[in-house]
Amino acid sequence: MKITVHGGAREIGGSCIGVQTKDCKIALDYGTKFEESSSNHFPEDFDAVIISHAHLDHSGQLLSLSKKKPVIVGSKITREVTVALLKDMIKVQNQNDYNYPYFPHNANAISRHWWVRDYVALPGMTIKLHPAGHVAGARMTRLNAENKEVLYTGDFCVHDSEILEGCNIEALPKKPDVLIAESTYGGKVRSPRNELIDEFFMRVLTAMERKGNVLIPTFAFHRSQEMAKRIDDAVKNGLLPRYHVYTISNLANKITGYFNENKEFFIKKIQRQKQPFKYSHVKHLYRTGQIKEPAVVICTSGFGHAGASLRLLKDWAEDENNLVLLTSGYLPPDSPLKYAKEERKFRNNGDEISVKAEIEQIELSGHADQLELVQMVEKLKPKRTILVHGDIEQSQALSKEIQEMTEVCIPEKGETIAI
Numbered sequence: 269m270k271i272t273v274h275g276g277a278r279e280i281g282g283s284c285i286g287v288q289t290k291d292c293k294i295a296l297d298y299g300t301k302f303e304e305s306s307s308n309h310f311p312e313d314f315d316a317v318i319i320s321h322a323h324l325d326h327s328g329q330l331l332s333l334s335k336k337k338p339v340i341v342g343s344k345i346t347r348e349v350t351v352a353l354l355k356d357m358i359k360v361q362n363q364n365d366y367n368y369p370y371f372p373h374n375a376n377a378i379s380r381h382w383w384v385r386d387y388v389a390l391p392g393m394t395i396k397l398h399p400a401g402h403v404a405g406a407r408m409t410r411l412n413a414e415n416k417e418v419l420y421t422g423d424f425c426v427h428d429s430e431i432l433e434g435c436n437i438e439a440l441p442k443k444p445d446v447l448i449a450e451s452t453y454g455g456k457v458r459s460p461r462n463e464l465i466d467e468f469f470m471r472v473l474t475a476m477e478r479k480g481n482v483l484i485p486t487f488a489f490h491r492s493q494e495m496a497k498r499i500d501d502a503v504k505n506g507l508l509p510r511y512h513v514y515t516i517s518n519l520a521n522k523i524t525g526y527f528n529e530n531k532e533f534f535i536k537k538i539q540r541q542k543q544p545f546k547y548s549h550v551k552h553l554y555r556t557g558q559i560k561e562p563a564v565v566i567c568t569s570g571f572g573h574a575g576a577s578l579r580l581l582k583d584w585a586e587d588e589n590n591l592v593l594l595t596s597g598y599l600p601p602d603s604p605l606k607y608a609k610e611e612r613k614f615r616n617n618g619d620e621i622s623v624k625a626e627i628e629q630i631e632l633s634g635h636a637d638q639l640e641l642v643q644m645v646e647k648l649k650p651k652r653t654i655l656v657h658g659d660i661e662q663s664q665a666l667s668k669e670i671q672e673m674t675e676v677c678i679p680e681k682g683e684t685i686a687i
């Protein structure tokens with residue numbers, strides 16, 4: 269068996285790992301990089317592609333397979349959200365580039381070749397998917413072929429969140445020959461989640477008390493719904509006062525509809541509610557012009573590159589009463605939010621905007637931190653561990669913690685490991 273890391277090696281973005289046996293060749297994820305939309309050139313001769321979850325850095329390159337038609341495997345919500353995100357990407361790209369080669373029918377072709385399964389048998393290979401936490405529908409891939417067992421984590425998270433169960437390590441195969449693990453936070457130990465949530469509410473409440481606006485840039489998929497639900501419940505429970513709270517993202521609104529229709533992907537408490545993601549105190553808006561200030565606004569893009577979050581960042585940056593709350597730990601190098609946070613200024617259309625608003629980063633992302641990653645290796649005892657989906661410093665820091673328990677490899681892009 270040969271494992272080749274085509275993308276997501278020593279970096280975050282563009283995840284793709286090829287597994288080749290004498291009988292078949294599959295890909296684990298097929299993602300785009302954050303900065304570029306079509307820069308990856310992965311092999312296209314796969315018999316099957318397993319998509320761990322619907323974030324585009326794991327699924328966004330699928331359009332290049334829309335003519336090859338391999339079998340695509342993943343959970344139902346991963347299929348629905350991936351296709352919605354691909355269509356949104358196609359719309360944006362076609363507005364910017366007349367030569368962009370994809371159209372909505374290419375995204376529909378992906379949907380038609382998608383098998384919603386937790387178990388698949390391919391020539392000489394069986395594949396079983398396990399819940400991974402992280403986002404709704406995220407799955408780990410357990411693969412058996414040629415008397416070898418491989419477990420690919422995709423992005424995962426062990427602790428529960430308000431709406432999603434974490435991954436159950438006990439249900440995963442012990443002593444796999446190879447563990448391919450994400451290492452986004454391989455070098456970081458996070459504060460307990462309840463402390464982070466307390467801090468989040470404290471910051472929002474303080475900004476509300478000074479009648480400030482609160483901008484929460486968020487991904488349309490999962491984080492937006494989780495955040496809206498968190499704030500809606502907090503207002504219901506009296507933890508936060510009544511305030512104008514909005515979501516602005518048609519894509520997020522569409523995905524919220526999928527969440528209401530697929531409650532089985534969430535924790536029991538959510539499943540018992542009739543329309544769990546129909547909020548009482550959070551209103552969906554179509555445009556920033558509809559906002560009544562002061563307000564809390566949950567909107568895309570999560571990195572502040574474009575859309576409502578960039579517009580509001582520009583409008584609200586210069587007022588010290590306002591608050592920008594980042595809940596993702598990772599910001600791409602060219603992100604206006606990164607400049608706003610670190611340099612206290614950013615450029616937009618040639619203008620320099622100075623930042624007086626408070627900018628706070630509270631990491632509520634659904635990735636395993638170092639403790640969870642080490643815990644997984646301790647419990648599973650893999651013979652060999654391949655670290656992907658992490659900057660080299662993060663992977664190396666994790667490697668130090670686990671190298672006594674397992675043989676660690678941090679491959680370069682394109683590197684093949686024979687097992």
Ligand SMILES: [Zn+2]
Binds near residue numbers: 323402423
């Ligand atoms: Zn992800």
